């Protein structure tokens with residue numbers, strides 16, 4: 001059995017009966033504001049607490065702004081600056097990732113090859129074990145056709161697998177209805193859905209659900225979660241933290 005990587009976010013590893021198999025590439029999909037970026041960052045933070053190096057690739061925010069908003073959201077995660085300074089967490093913001101695409105030629109397919117090799121070399125440079133790609137929906141804006149997008153997604157997956165990293169890849173849900181199937185997610189090893197349920201009192205409660213995790217006998221329930229100053233908190237039965 002493959003070694004498990006603990007996501008480290010309160011309640012999550014219990015839902016996964018111990019964590020994510022090492023080398024899994026997992027999509028975390030949700031609507032805007034559901035906390036995908038924060039949750040993905042906390043995954044790197046929890047790894048850094050154990051000495052694991054993580055790289056965060058943002059395709060829509062500059063590094064300084066991203067880091068600032070994460071620190072405002074998580075004021076009780078006191079080691080963010082230290083981890084960044086010690087290069088336990090390395091962030092490549094939009095100011096850098098947007099140049100990845102331009103390193104190729106006119107041909108988009110060639111440009112994607114350039115982008116993939118840029119990602120690969122940065123992962124290698126830092127000997128990263130945990131990767132975040134934020135977000136697939138922004139990468140999707142580059143290809144001209146669905147065919148190109150599929151090639152790009154496959155190449156991305158091949159590179160991540162070869163590097164033997166464990167990744168969280170964020171994605172926007174394209175429908176308000178989270179059960180509506182987005183076939184583009186099916187190539188990944190795992191799929192986590194952030195959604196909401198309507199309460200009797202008319203309010204909405206955010207929910208976290210592991211929809212798919214290859215090799216794991218995971219729970220099939222949508223459990224409530226909260227974003228708190230000390231991280232995301234998933235209220236699972238039998239919390240492991």
Ligand SMILES: Nc1ncnc2c1ncn2[C@@H]1O[C@H](COP(=O)(O)OP(=O)(O)O)[C@@H](O)[C@H]1O
Nearest residue numbers: 031032033034035036037038039073227228229
């Ligand atoms: N400390 C906090 N407590 C509660 N909610 C927070 C806190 N910090 C941020 N949020 C919520 O997180 C949301 C932003 O999360 P983010 O990860 O950027 O979302 P996404 O990437 O899914 O669009 C905000 O809309 C806000 O509701």
Ligand SMILES: [Mg+2]
Nearest residue numbers: 036037038134
């Ligand atoms: Mg985001």
